[in-house]
Amino acid sequence: MGTPIGDLIETEKIDLSKLAGKTIAIDAHNILYQFLTSIRGPDGRPLMNAEGDVTSHIAGLLYRTSNLIEAGIKPVFVFDGPPSALKKATLEKRREIRTSAKVEMEKAIEEGDLEKARSMGARAISLNKEMIEEAHLALQSMGLPIVQAKQEGEAQAGELVKEKKAYAVATQDYDALLCGAPIVVRNMGVTGKRKLPYRNAYVNVEPELFETEKVLHQLKLTQKQMIWIGMLVGTDFNEKIPMIGPKKALKAVEGKKSFEEVLAGLKKTVDYNPEEIEEMFLHPVVFKDVEIKQTKMDREKVIAFYCDKHGFDHVRVTNALNKIEKKPEDEKQTALSKWG
Structure with a gap:
């Protein structure tokens, strides 16, 4: 993955x-x-x-x-x-x-x-x-x-x-x-x-x-060049180019202005649209301004799910739930009361 x-x-x-x-x-x-x-x-x-x-x-x-x-x-x-x-x-x-x-x-x-x-x-x-x-x-x-x-x-x-x-x-x-x-x-x-x-x-x-x-900064790369390295060694959206690992890929993209130039230097071709892969990473498909919603624990429902349905040990489950609801010493509210 x-x-x-x-x-x-x-x-x-x-x-x-x-x-x-x-x-x-x-x-x-x-x-x-x-x-x-x-x-x-x-x-x-x-x-x-x-x-x-x-x-x-x-x-x-x-x-x-x-x-x-x-x-x-x-x-x-x-x-x-x-x-x-x-x-x-x-x-x-x-x-x-x-x-x-x-x-x-x-x-x-x-x-x-x-x-x-x-x-x-x-x-x-x-x-x-x-x-x-x-x-x-x-x-x-x-x-x-x-x-x-x-x-x-x-x-x-x-x-x-x-x-x-x-x-x-x-x-x-x-x-x-x-x-x-x-x-x-x-x-x-x-x-x-x-x-x-x-x-x-x-x-x-x-x-x-x-x-x-x-x-x-450490690798002296742009975001695009980092993406090109990923494309060379394989991402979730494209196959890797054989015989090229991360270090060889790093050398291949150094100083290059386009992925086509990278491929030309390696004397390789690909059967996918590089710009399409670049776009997936540069502008990923996401929801904007998502609200993070936190609700109150339903302890009985948790115990019914873990212990009654799946046979988990009641003591261990209870101890875990106590950790979730425990009030940290350095905060005035519980660990779940402020999300941000």
Whole structure:
């Protein structure tokens, strides 16, 4: 998901306390995928209830979000709207990858190869309509703000930051940078130690932040040139050019005035309209001046949804809800009472 330009981006490791008191526009689909891929069993299968329904996504929403709010963060969840026509080919390719990965996962489970099963399980994850509806219901019951994007969630979240209705976009996708989101926070959904596939080694996952203006200044690029790099290595709207990674793409765009000039220097051609892709990032399809609405938590509804319907532990759910409703010591109002 998104464009693979992370190797070029210098980020700042941060503690969540740095974001205390700030509204963060969370790319909802992106963070739900994080929950689905990280909250899984040893065999790669996601968390499920007694009926076999996947619950990893709603578990993450409750427990991770309660921790964010306890840290003083004010989350706003921005959900994707209908995809653009340019993205349909990418979505179809992802479906094919998931189908193949699911077959490989089941085969690995049968063979007792749990390492491979878990690796394939991450690729087999899908976020369907029912899961999204459940996420909406869970968040609304908790009284947390939801924004429906016109198209791409990270672009709509970026618009909230541009309009100063939020401090930063929270997403794993670097597409937010291409869309011009002023500040981006990564690793909001999952932190801690993560095991590397097929290796007895772990990496520490911490929240990190970057500012688009600083990134462009450090790389000596314009916004358009940054978009061209994305186009060369692949975005949600176009295929990558083979044998070109982020560093080679950076060299290719330096000093160039147009994408046609970039392609000429690489002696490459593309089968799409570059200007159309540029436009998707320079002027993303978003709603303007969206109102962020916060409502009161319906505790009984939350407990009925999590405990009665999905079999979550009542004590754990109650503890999470207490975090959401808890009054921070340094504020006169609750963490949910002021959104801005």
